[in-house]
Amino acid sequence: MESVTKSKGFTYFIESLWYNNATFSMVLGICSALAVTTNMRNALVMGLSVTGVLIISSTVLSAIRSMIPERVRLITFMLIISTFVIMADFLLKVYLPTISKALGPYVGLIITNCILMGRAEAFAIKHAVWHSLLDSAGSGLGYLGSIMVIATIRELLGSGSLFGLRILGSWWQGWGLLMMPAGAFFILGFYIMTANIIQKRFMNRCK
Amino acid sequence: MKKLPEELRMSIFLIVLTTICTVSLTAGNLMYMRVLAEQEREMRMDILKGFGVSFTKDTFDSIFKEFVEVRKESTGTYYFYEGSPRLVSVITEGSGLWSIIEIFFSINLDTFRMQELKVISHGETPGLGGRIEEPWFAEQFEDLDVSKGVSLVAKTTGAPGEVDAISGASRTSEGVMAIINKAITTLQNSMNPK
Structure with missing residues (x-):
């Protein structure tokens, strides 16, 4: 077990999952984090889509990294990422048509999500396939975790339910503000603050 | 082997990559279209069921074409159904406050009363405008006289076509009202051509 936690891949995974968390450390991918977090079901599907596309595109990019000419690498990233995003969009439309409609344009907009381009440029292009896979899995799960936390707070307080199931009694009127984009900013701000306090105060860096 | 000049290497790489991406996306799109056609067929089956016509999977296509x-x-x-009573089912969409709202409803053409209404999809604020998906909202439309359209009002006075709007979501209510009324006007115009 010790050898696992000390391995390089594990360090990369934890780095991108926690210390360089996309949402609260790097503040990337915020647009979708605000837009899809009105309920947990949408957030889960969106988070899984981002994670899936991120892992696949990082792995593929890392595998062909020696072939990519330096000057056209950004075009290459875009082509590969957008191909997988459109595939993910097809899959959602076929298997989860209602959620796909509720997510609206945000699945297609994963193409412009900074997390994907960021991980491709900062990591996948320079590291081995296995390490890129772990790094992108960490980033994706970090994003998924963050939007799930925000969605839980917003859905529970905003409409008194979790995953569409009513949790709070009918006495809970629903805090409408949290359902609005403005409310998302408040929750996001508190989330980033709390996560940074925890990160700085209670955790020692494992480097 | 002599190394290729960089420009040539770049061009070849991009051409190959673009070809691979395009081919895989085309393949994905073809499969997606097939599933989409199947979904459309299932929706038509639901509509035919809603008209009260019985059919089997094999006889569906001919029965649908006939009626x-x-x-x-x-x-x-x-979707016009020429039986008794004469019915029409409509799938329509338009904008609410934030999003495109898709609505299904059917009208009895003999009495011009609405039979049922369903909000198929929307992206309105959950808890406010999003309450249009709740059953009580749709149930209000059952057996509603819609010959003069519908009006979503704060307090019903008993006039034909009135239903309760959603409090705290006037823009969504207005959107829903406009979507339904536009669809009904088009229907009336197509039935009584000038």
Whole structure:
């Protein structure tokens, strides 16, 4: 077990999952984090889509990294990422048509999500396939975790339910503000603050 | 082997990569279209079931062709059923406050009363405008006289076509009202051509 936690891949995974968390450390991918977090079901599907596309595109990019000419690498990233995003969009439309409609344009907009381009440029292009896979899995799960936390707070307080199931009694009127984009900013701000306090105060860096 | 000049290497790489991406996306799109056609067929089955016609999977296509006339208008798709009573089902969409709202409803053409209404999809604020998906909202439309359209009002006075709007979501209510009324106007115009 010790050898696992000390391995390089594990360090990369934890780095991108926690210390360089996309949402609260790097503040990337915020647009979708605000837009899809009105309920947990949408957030889960969106988070899984981002994670899936991120892992696949990082792995593929890392595998062909020696072939990519330096000057056209950004075009290459875009082509590969957008191909997988459109595939993910097809899959959602076929298997989860209602959620796909509720997510609206945000699945297609994963193409412009900074997390994907960021991980491709900062990591996948320079590291081995296995390490890129772990790094992108960490980033994706970090994003998924963050939007799930925000969605839980917003859905529970905003409409008194979790995953569409009513949790709070009918006495809970629903805090409408949290359902609005403005409310998302408040929750996001508190989330980033709390996560940074925890990160700085209670955790020692494992480097 | 002599190394290729960089420009040539770049061009070849991009051409190959683009070809691979395009081919895989085309393949994905073909499969997606097939599933989409299947979904459309299932939706038509639901509509035929809603008209009270019995059919099996094999007889569906011929029965649908015989009894139902499909008309695509600018406001949506209309499925006319020439039986007794004469019915029409409409799938229409329009904008609410934030999002496109898709609505299904059917009208009895003999009495011009609405039979049922369903909000198929929307992206309105959950807890406010999003309450249009709750059953109580749709149930208000059952057996509603819609010959003069519908009006979503704060307090019903008993006039024909009135239903309760959603408090705290006037823009969504107005959107829903406009979507339904536009579809009904188009329907009336197509039935009584000038």
